[in-house]
Amino acid sequence: MSRLRNQLIRTAATALIWIGGIEVLSSFVAKQMYNYTLTFTPIFFVLGILGVVVFVVARFI
Numbered sequence: 001m002s003r004l005r006n007q008l009i010r011t012a013a014t015a016l017i018w019i020g021g022i023e024v025l026s027s028f029v030a031k032q033m034y035n036y037t038l039t040f041t042p043i044f045f046v047l048g049i050l051g052v053v054v055f056v057v058a059r060f061i
Contacts, residue, residue, distance in 0.1 A: 006058055013055035020048025 023044040030036045 009058040010055055013051045016047045016051030020044045
C-alpha cells in the first residue's frame with residue numbers, strides 16, 4: 001500500500017475507535033452521574049472493534 005493510502009486507512013480506523021468509545025464512555029458517565037441507563041447499541045461496539053482491527057492490520061501492512 002502506498003504511504004498516503006495507509007495513513008488514510010489508519011485515520012478512518014481512529015475515527016471508528018473514537019465513535020465507538022465516545023458512546024460507551026457517555027453511557028458510563030450518564031449512569032454514574034445521573035443514574036440514567038442508556039442502552040448500548042451493537043453498532044457502536046462493532047465500530048469500535050472494527051476500528052481496532054483495521055488499525056492493527058494497517059499498522060503491519
